[in-house]
Amino acid sequence: MNLLKQKYTLPAGKIDLTSFGEVLVDLITTGEDMALAKATLFQRYFGGAAANVAINMKKLDNKCALISRVGDDSLGQYLKNILVKEKINIEGLQCDPTRRTPLILVNKSKKTPSWLPYRGADRYIEDKEINYRLIKNSKIFFLTTFILSQKPSRTTALRALDYALQEDKIIAFDPCYRPQLWPEENNGYQLVKRIIGTADFIKPSLDDAHSFFGPDTPENYLQRYLKLGAKIVILTMGEAGVLAGDEKTTIRIPIYPTTAVDVTGAGDSFWAGFMTGILSGFTVERSIKLGSGTAAYKVKNIGALSPIPGKEEIISSFNI
Amino acid sequence: MNLLKQKYTLPAGKIDLTSFGEVLVDLITTGEDMALAKATLFQRYFGGAAANVAINMKKLDNKCALISRVGDDSLGQYLKNILVKEKINIEGLQCDPTRRTPLILVNKSKKTPSWLPYRGADRYIEDKEINYRLIKNSKIFFLTTFILSQKPSRTTALRALDYALQEDKIIAFDPCYRPQLWPEENNGYQLVKRIIGTADFIKPSLDDAHSFFGPDTPENYLQRYLKLGAKIVILTMGEAGVLAGDEKTTIRIPIYPTTAVDVTGAGDSFWAGFMTGILSGFTVERSIKLGSGTAAYKVKNIGALSPIPGKEEIISSFNI
Numbered sequence: 270m271n272l273l274k275q276k277y278t279l280p281a282g283k284i285d286l287t288s289f290g291e292v293l294v295d296l297i298t299t300g301e302d303m304a305l306a307k308a309t310l311f312q313r314y315f316g317g318a319a320a321n322v323a324i325n326m327k328k329l330d331n332k333c334a335l336i337s338r339v340g341d342d343s344l345g346q347y348l349k350n351i352l353v354k355e356k357i358n359i360e361g362l363q364c365d366p367t368r369r370t371p372l373i374l375v376n377k378s379k380k381t382p383s384w385l386p387y388r389g390a391d392r393y394i395e396d397k398e399i400n401y402r403l404i405k406n407s408k409i410f411f412l413t414t415f416i417l418s419q420k421p422s423r424t425t426a427l428r429a430l431d432y433a434l435q436e437d438k439i440i441a442f443d444p445c446y447r448p449q450l451w452p453e454e455n456n457g458y459q460l461v462k463r464i465i466g467t468a469d470f471i472k473p474s475l476d477d478a479h480s481f482f483g484p485d486t487p488e489n490y491l492q493r494y495l496k497l498g499a500k501i502v503i504l505t506m507g508e509a510g511v512l513a514g515d516e517k518t519t520i521r522i523p524i525y526p527t528t529a530v531d532v533t534g535a536g537d538s539f540w541a542g543f544m545t546g547i548l549s550g551f552t553v554e555r556s557i558k559l560g561s562g563t564a565a566y567k568v569k570n571i572g573a574l575s576p577i578p579g580k581e582e583i584i585s586s587f588n589i
Numbered sequence: 590m591n592l593l594k595q596k597y598t599l600p601a602g603k604i605d606l607t608s609f610g611e612v613l614v615d616l617i618t619t620g621e622d623m624a625l626a627k628a629t630l631f632q633r634y635f636g637g638a639a640a641n642v643a644i645n646m647k648k649l650d651n652k653c654a655l656i657s658r659v660g661d662d663s664l665g666q667y668l669k670n671i672l673v674k675e676k677i678n679i680e681g682l683q684c685d686p687t688r689r690t691p692l693i694l695v696n697k698s699k700k701t702p703s704w705l706p707y708r709g710a711d712r713y714i715e716d717k718e719i720n721y722r723l724i725k726n727s728k729i730f731f732l733t734t735f736i737l738s739q740k741p742s743r744t745t746a747l748r749a750l751d752y753a754l755q756e757d758k759i760i761a762f763d764p765c766y767r768p769q770l771w772p773e774e775n776n777g778y779q780l781v782k783r784i785i786g787t788a789d790f791i792k793p794s795l796d797d798a799h800s801f802f803g804p805d806t807p808e809n810y811l812q813r814y815l816k817l818g819a820k821i822v823i824l825t826m827g828e829a830g831v832l833a834g835d836e837k838t839t840i841r842i843p844i845y846p847t848t849a850v851d852v853t854g855a856g857d858s859f860w861a862g863f864m865t866g867i868l869s870g871f872t873v874e875r876s877i878k879l880g881s882g883t884a885a886y887k888v889k890n891i892g893a894l895s896p897i898p899g900k901e902e903i904i905s906s907f908n909i
Contacts, residue, residue, distance in 0.1 A: 305664070311632075312631075313631065344625070344694075346626045350626070369705065383663065385664065387709070
């Protein structure tokens with residue numbers, strides 16, 4: 270069977286997507302090519318892949334919930350305010366009484382990009398505070414890798430994933446493995462491998478693949494992910510478009526013409542468009558195109574949460 | 590004996606001051622009256638009372654060492670670069686391989702001032718990495734309260750203090766108690782009380798006193814600190830000047846006329862001027878005046894490390 274031509278039978282659920290992962294503050298250096306050790310001015314942005322994906326999905330008219338944890342502090346309040354404004358279901362947003370809202374210092378320089386995470390509450394998502402009905406009521410369960418990198422959030426995430434699998438939800442996994450986030454032990458690679466094997470969809474970028482496998486060709490990356498048991502792999506390659514495949518077929522989809530101003534969060538908007546396609550009953554191939562079309566709109570403006578139009582406009586713009 | 594008229598017999602030591610405490614990054618909101626939850630732009634500053642005191646002391650021509658701990662990251666590198674540039678002895682600056690350089694988000698608003706500490710390496714100053722010869726070779730041992738608030742740094746600091754006491758060093762303690770920094774248990778108050786009893790000099794601000802004792806008058810604060818065993822208490826009261834005393838005598842010293850632009854770090858520059866006086870063989874009273882004179886220069890410019898002139902210029906400017 271060619272999975273790429275397949276339309277998914279959707280599980281029951283009033284919520285389209287439950288996203289399990291990080292919501293955090295990005296403090297991004299202003300000005301170009303300024304190393305973190307020299308940067309003097311930082312601009313605050315809403316961040317975290319799990320939250321960005323949920324908000325982009327909501328903009329495409331899906332019902333979305335977020336499971337995450339922030340601190341009981343002013344930055345946590347800021348993040349919560351935005352999630353509420355964007356109409357994300359935050360029943361699953363835990364508030365840690367003692368630990369801080371996570372933040373990441375980011376240097377946007379193209380020469381020596383670097384980042385410095387200050388983690389806190391995000392590491393402590395509590396299993397006993399998880400409302401499993403959120404997952405039971407959802408069609409897709411989306412999981413990030415960031416949140417897996419430290420316990421006890423890792424343990425909670427794995428239990429939530431097991432529950433989603435047992436309830437036959439569609440599993441979407443973002444395999445963004447960065448060894449420097451896994452300080453306790455070095456089994457991160459093995460764990461991410463194992464989760465890839467349970468997912469319906471994974472969407473690594475070339476950076477993710479390089480960080481996971483070391484240097485190789487896009488074609489080989491695709492095959493190596495498939496060998497780990499991923500059912501469908503969508504490798505996003507920036508301007509080189511998308512290479513996607515299942516065990517039988519490989520396809521290439523070029524990007525849509527656009528004026529790229531800021532690629533921050535392009536992957537998150539791709540995910541949102543792609544999953545919106547799946548939820549709309551599109552084939553995987555057409556859903557990938559909707560992902561690319563959504564990302565093409567996102568990169569026209571600055572910020573991970575820059576405006577995107579409705580699904581119909583994206584479809585008609587690019588003849589998807 | 591009227592301690593305020595006393596000149597101190599200085600202990601032997603090639604180093605004038607060893608400062609034990611925090612060096613960290615302050616990320617301060619730009620613009621006035623912007624609550625942290627709404628602030629979008631943050632400026633990076635060198636911070637930490639222990640480091641500020643050491644640098645100000647060095648500017649007044651003293652030999653200074655810092656015992657502290659930063660992360661092995663770009664912010665740690667930034668702090669280290671400044672300490673090296675300012676010619677601080679950093680043999681005692683530990684570098685944590687896994688934990689972050691501490692940073693504090695600060696809102697400078699006068700209406701609702703607030704701060705959000707992200708602690709890391711500063712909590713983990715290792716006793717086994719302390720070079721006790723630094724303390725043995727110093728005349729004054731200066732200790733902050735911030736660094737006492739969490740273990741294991743607390744344990745290390747207490748051992749270093751015991752050693753300094755045993756070696757008959759002059760003990761200067763900054764009793765800046767803030768309950769929100771003491772999350773593990775509530776014995777901070779008792780511990781700070783005990784250390785006050787071992788110190789030759791403490792210099793609380795009115796804010797420190799309020800945070801420690803609750804509301805009371807300056808005169809009562811002074812007596813309450815003395816009752817805890819502090820030999821000399823120097824209560825700084827901003828524009829109202831200084832109220833200082835020992836068990837026999839109380840004196841008031843008005844501030845010197847100045848154009849205050851930014852009071853950040855005024856207390857740290859006061860400490861530096863005061864201890865420079867003690868090291869110069871001045872009486873406590875004249876040393877307090879040198880502290881006030883130094884602070885009067887500091888507040889003329891923005892930043893905790895704004896320029897201050899040499900000791901002689903401060904003395905002649907204000908007829909100290």
